Structures are given as C-alpha cells and as structure tokens.
Amino acid sequence: MREQSEVRSSSPYRDDPGAIRALFDDDRVHRDVYLDEALFELECERLFARSWVYVGHESQVPKSGDFITTSIAGQPLVMVRQADGSVRVLLNRCAHKGAMLVSAPSGNVGKFFRCPYHAWTYRTDGKPLAVPLRAGYEGTRLEACESSRGLESVSTSTYRGFVFARLARDGVAFEAYFGDVLKVLDNLADRSPAGELRVAGGVFRSVMNCNWKMYVENVVDAVHPISTHESAWQTARDMSQTWEHDEPKPVALEQLLPFGSSYDFYQQAGARVFAHGHCILGTQSSIHTGQGLPPGYREALAAAHGESRAAEILAFAPQNSMLFPTLAIKSTPQTMRVIRPLAVNRTLVEIFALEPIGAPAEMLQRTLSYNRLVFSPMSVVAHDDIQVFETMQAALAARGNPWVSLHREHRSDEKQDAPVDVSGNNEILMRNLFRSWVELMQRRPDGSSERAREHCNELA
Numbered sequence: 001m002r003e004q005s006e007v008r009s010s011s012p013y014r015d016d017p018g019a020i021r022a023l024f025d026d027d028r029v030h031r032d033v034y035l036d037e038a039l040f041e042l043e044c045e046r047l048f049a050r051s052w053v054y055v056g057h058e059s060q061v062p063k064s065g066d067f068i069t070t071s072i073a074g075q076p077l078v079m080v081r082q083a084d085g086s087v088r089v090l091l092n093r094c095a096h097k098g099a100m101l102v103s104a105p106s107g108n109v110g111k112f113f114r115c116p117y118h119a120w121t122y123r124t125d126g127k128p129l130a131v132p133l134r135a136g137y138e139g140t141r142l143e144a145c146e147s148s149r150g151l152e153s154v155s156t157s158t159y160r161g162f163v164f165a166r167l168a169r170d171g172v173a174f175e176a177y178f179g180d181v182l183k184v185l186d187n188l189a190d191r192s193p194a195g196e197l198r199v200a201g202g203v204f205r206s207v208m209n210c211n212w213k214m215y216v217e218n219v220v221d222a223v224h225p226i227s228t229h230e231s232a233w234q235t236a237r238d239m240s241q242t243w244e245h246d247e248p249k250p251v252a253l254e255q256l257l258p259f260g261s262s263y264d265f266y267q268q269a270g271a272r273v274f275a276h277g278h279c280i281l282g283t284q285s286s287i288h289t290g291q292g293l294p295p296g297y298r299e300a301l302a303a304a305h306g307e308s309r310a311a312e313i314l315a316f317a318p319q320n321s322m323l324f325p326t327l328a329i330k331s332t333p334q335t336m337r338v339i340r341p342l343a344v345n346r347t348l349v350e351i352f353a354l355e356p357i358g359a360p361a362e363m364l365q366r367t368l369s370y371n372r373l374v375f376s377p378m379s380v381v382a383h384d385d386i387q388v389f390e391t392m393q394a395a396l397a398a399r400g401n402p403w404v405s406l407h408r409e410h411r412s413d414e415k416q417d418a419p420v421d422v423s424g425n426n427e428i429l430m431r432n433l434f435r436s437w438v439e440l441m442q443r444r445p446d447g448s449s450e451r452a453r454e455h456c457n458e459l460a
C-alpha cells in the first residue's frame, strides 16, 4: 500500500509554483481548480492554513468552559471560553494517541478537558494537567516528547465577537489580512443598539456535491439571480399582484420579490474588492435596502449611537460581503454563511442568524424567515443554485474548453492593488479571489506553513 505522503508528492502542482500560477490567466481560470483532488489537498495545507478562517462567534460560548467544535479543511478544532473571559482555539486532538477530546457540537467542559480514551487531562488553554499512572512514565522519554506538551493552540483573533483562526504559525497578521473589509463586521455589530450580536435560532446545514469555490463565487455573483431564481421571484410577483387579503403581504413575498432585480440595478448597486480576496457586493444599495426596519428600531439606534451615526450605519447595507475564504455576511437581514470544504467535490454550508442585542424582536424573526426561505436545505431559492453547482461540477469534467470565463468588465490594465470600486456586475469580484488563491497556494521557499499537511484528512 502506498503511503499518503507518496500519493501527495506525485502532484504536479506541489513543487511547481509556475503550474499553480498557470491555472489563473487574468480573465479566466482553469477547470482543475474545481476538479483536481491534489489541488484540494494543497488548498487544505496551504490556502486554509495561511488565511484567517472564521471559527465561531463569542456568543456561542458565553460562560467559562463553554465550547463549540468545528473544523477547518479537515482540522478538528475546539473553541473554548477561558476563565479570564478570553476565547481560545485548540486542535481537538489528544496529545496521547490523538483521540478527539470533545465530539459534541457544543457543551461545557468545566475546568478542564478529560480525554475519553485514557483520561489524560488538559487545562482549557491546552496545557497538560494530569496523566493517570504517572509513575509508569518515569525514566521514559515522554517528557522530551511532543506528547507531553498538551494540546496544540492555534493563532486566534476576535473582532466584534467574530473569532478567526490561522493554522499556520507564520503569515499575514489579522488586521493586515482583512483590512477595511472589517468595516462590514463593525456595521453589523453597530446595527445593534448595544453594539453586540448574538448567534440565535440554531443553524441550518446544507451539504452540496460541488467545489467550495463555486459557492464563494456565487455569494457575490449579481448576474445570476434574475435567471437562476426566475421561478421563485415570478411566483412571488404573481402572488403579490393578486394579493386580495386585507392584511399586509407576508414577509416571504417581500423577501423573494427582489430576486428579480435587473442587471441595471446591480450595475448601480456597486461593489468593492480588497486585498487578500475579500469583496463587498452592494456598496451603494442592495435588494434588501429599506427592508426589515421595524417600528422603534431607528429611534433605538439613534438613542444609542446618535442621529448621524445611526443614519450612517443604516445607509451602508451591503447585499453580501465575502471575507475570503469562508465567511459570507449579509448586513440586512443579519445573517452569515460559513463555507466548509469537505472534499474537492463536496461542501458544507452552515447558515446562522445574528440577533442585534437591544433591537426589536421582529428583526431576528425576519432573519430566521430569510434563512429558511433563501439559504436552508428546504429553501425555494438555494435549490436553484445547488442544482447549478452540482451539474456544473459534473459538466466541467466533460470534454471541451478547459477554461472558465471571468471576462466580464475585464480590462488589460485592471488595477490589481485593491481596494477598487466597481459596478456590481463586474467579474473582478471573482478574479480578485483567484488572485488571492494563487498567492496562498504557492509553496513558500522555507515551507514554513506546510505543517498542517499531517492533519489534512478529508472528512467523510
């Protein structure tokens, strides 16, 4: 049987930066980026290890010892609240033989982790605490071995309650990695009169048989809704035109109708791209502009932040923002999608509602309605997209042109130093993320951020 490492070393992309660069040709991208299993392995080792990836929200672990478990490209992680109030992210992997320390999606460990296998214990910061039969290790080399050093801690950064981790020891610092796209998170949190958000109402999970980048591109693809979601918005339009009841139209109709917005609308809606692959769709307006502001909300926001700041907060309501590579934010309704790659052709998307603390309860209800209607596994909108992603994954492998077009509004002198303001229809939003993809995927001369290789296992 061949060793895993032998299989991996056979990839033509592993040691050839030129081969990686050749996959993105300024205005088109090679289909291998969606189809090639070896490239997916490299994405796990390089791209997801070197970027700051969203892990969870502080509100999910309010008390000391509270934890949630998750994974980044095959790396099992546990995010845990410390006694001093800080939040840490650790590899969820016992230092003894590698058992997962906690398997539940969330819970409370109390004052320490205890491995379910042989009961080695660790403080919540990962430091080793106790080992049964300690005397049996005397005179052995355990002390000098990595096994005695506790749980591996991962670089963690928290911004307005959003917790991110970087698996690689070295890399771009958090603030430099995200830059001004962090204003999207400021805006989101400031939409709460208390300046605070809470993840509320559970989570929808949707697994689709497609490459994760298809989903990421779609988040900021303004040209598809009018055609892909035609049946949803036309049904909403027909129902709306014949609505004869006295009571107001249901929220669902209001939320579905704008999916028929025109190309011109998005041209004006505007977009912005940032360094490191991030972008905002809807810098000027969004199909949700003006929706979901219940009575008393503006007043509560003005009382908390002042009239002019409140007006500024409400005026900036991007339709979708992509904090590359895995966090998609909608400013109103306040929802986030977390894209979790499982395999080259399999992607999990988790959908959360964010409750603005101190705002009328109706806002959360509208967000939950939107998530059910548009993003969830029983959505009348997401099905349209998933159908396209899954058939695209199959059809891209068929004979024919191996290149995927990203030409819309491309200019040969396209400015590459983000940020850049563009129209909402410009495919620079996708070109920008592939520029970042190439950068993150190239091998560094010192190989410093390749340590994640040994942990990179495809999730079942």
Ligand code: FES
Residues within 6 Å of the ligand: 094, 095, 096, 097, 098, 099, 115, 116, 117, 118, 119, 120
């Ligand atoms: S594997 Fe954890 S204590 Fe043995």
Ligand SMILES: [Fe+2]
Residues within 6 Å of the ligand: 218, 224, 225, 228, 229, 381, 385
């Ligand atoms: Fe869509």
